[in-house]
Amino acid sequence: MLNGVASAARKRRRIVWGTRQVGVARTTAGLARLSVLAVRRPDYAQIRTSRDQLSISFRYPSQLIPTLVLFRDLIEPELALLAATLGPGRVAVDVGASIGTWTMSAARTGATVHACEPDPVNLEMLEMNIRANGLLSRVGTHALALGEQAGNGRIVAAERRYLNRVTAAADNTGHDFPVTTLDQFVADLDLAQVDVLKVNTAGGERAVLLGAFGLFRARRISWAMILDGLEVRPVLDELRAFSYDIGFYDGGLGRFVSVAHSRELDAARPSPMNRYVVVRRDDAILT
Numbered sequence: 001m002l003n004g005v006a007s008a009a010r011k012r013r014r015i016v017w018g019t020r021q022v023g024v025a026r027t028t029a030g031l032a033r034l035s036v037l038a039v040r041r042p043d044y045a046q047i048r049t050s051r052d053q054l055s056i057s058f059r060y061p062s063q064l065i066p067t068l069v070l071f072r073d074l075i076e077p078e079l080a081l082l083a084a085t086l087g088p089g090r091v092a093v094d095v096g097a098s099i100g101t102w103t104m105s106a107a108r109t110g111a112t113v114h115a116c117e118p119d120p121v122n123l124e125m126l127e128m129n130i131r132a133n134g135l136l137s138r139v140g141t142h143a144l145a146l147g148e149q150a151g152n153g154r155i156v157a158a159e160r161r162y163l164n165r166v167t168a169a170a171d172n173t174g175h176d177f178p179v180t181t182l183d184q185f186v187a188d189l190d191l192a193q194v195d196v197l198k199v200n201t202a203g204g205e206r207a208v209l210l211g212a213f214g215l216f217r218a219r220r221i222s223w224a225m226i227l228d229g230l231e232v233r234p235v236l237d238e239l240r241a242f243s244y245d246i247g248f249y250d251g252g253l254g255r256f257v258s259v260a261h262s263r264e265l266d267a268a269r270p271s272p273m274n275r276y277v278v279v280r281r282d283d284a285i286l287t
Contacts, residue, residue: 118177153178
């Protein structure tokens with residue numbers, strides 16, 4: 001009961017914050033779009049973002065991102081960080097790419113993006129969206145998951161497919177897919193470094209980071225955006241030993257703000273849409 005109340009309160013705060021960003025008229029139109037989808041229940045739907053003019057298709061309702069339809073924009077403040085850290089010649093890795101919203105925002109900067117997505121339904125839509133937005137030459141898609149160690153994985157399905165989790169598979173039967181570490185993934189691609197890493201794996205972020213400690217230890221990741229959660233915070237704090245700062249991106253000020261410890265994040269965040277912990281190598285700068 002308490003979790004449900006807290007979740008409803010977070011949703012209200014996000015709607016209020018988003019309305020302030022885009023205006024009442026656009027939010028009202030978005031509510032109408034959500035209502036039409038709920039009534040018609042199409043197999044597929046599409047939204048074109050207002051700011052970046054991205055065409056984003058999704059299955060309804062399993063791939064619905066309510067705030068995207070409501071505001072007709074990707075309003076996560078951290079996305080503004082991509083333009084300041086990426087560009088032609090830079091490399092980004094998206095772990096948990098889902099239908100491609102982050103991947104496409106990163107590729108729009110001119111960077112090369114490697115998008116990892118094990119769910120075949122999400123992967124199909126990811127590739128469709130990349131193609132529809134003319135980004136095939138900048139994005140490589142990979143039908144795999146990343147974790148603490150190599151092996152095989154299976155999907156633990158959720159009502160919303162972007163909340164799917166990965167569990168270890170005991171054998172090679174069923175709908176298995178490969179799981180590798182980020183250290184090995186980067187080695188297989190022969191990447192010198194990763195300019196921006198994004199990890200959003202519906203609770204599996206800790207395992208992904210543990211499988212990337214070799215890269216962090218060698219300081220081969222400049223920036224990282226990690227979906228926040230209590231399980232991942234102790235691991236994030238450990239990255240300080242490799243001369244990384246942790247904090248968040250303040251979209252209003254257009255700058256990275258560090259905190260002394262992950263427990264300070266909740267009080268310091270400037271908006272309810274700041275969902276990512278930002279990790280910065282101590283010599284990385286915004287352009």
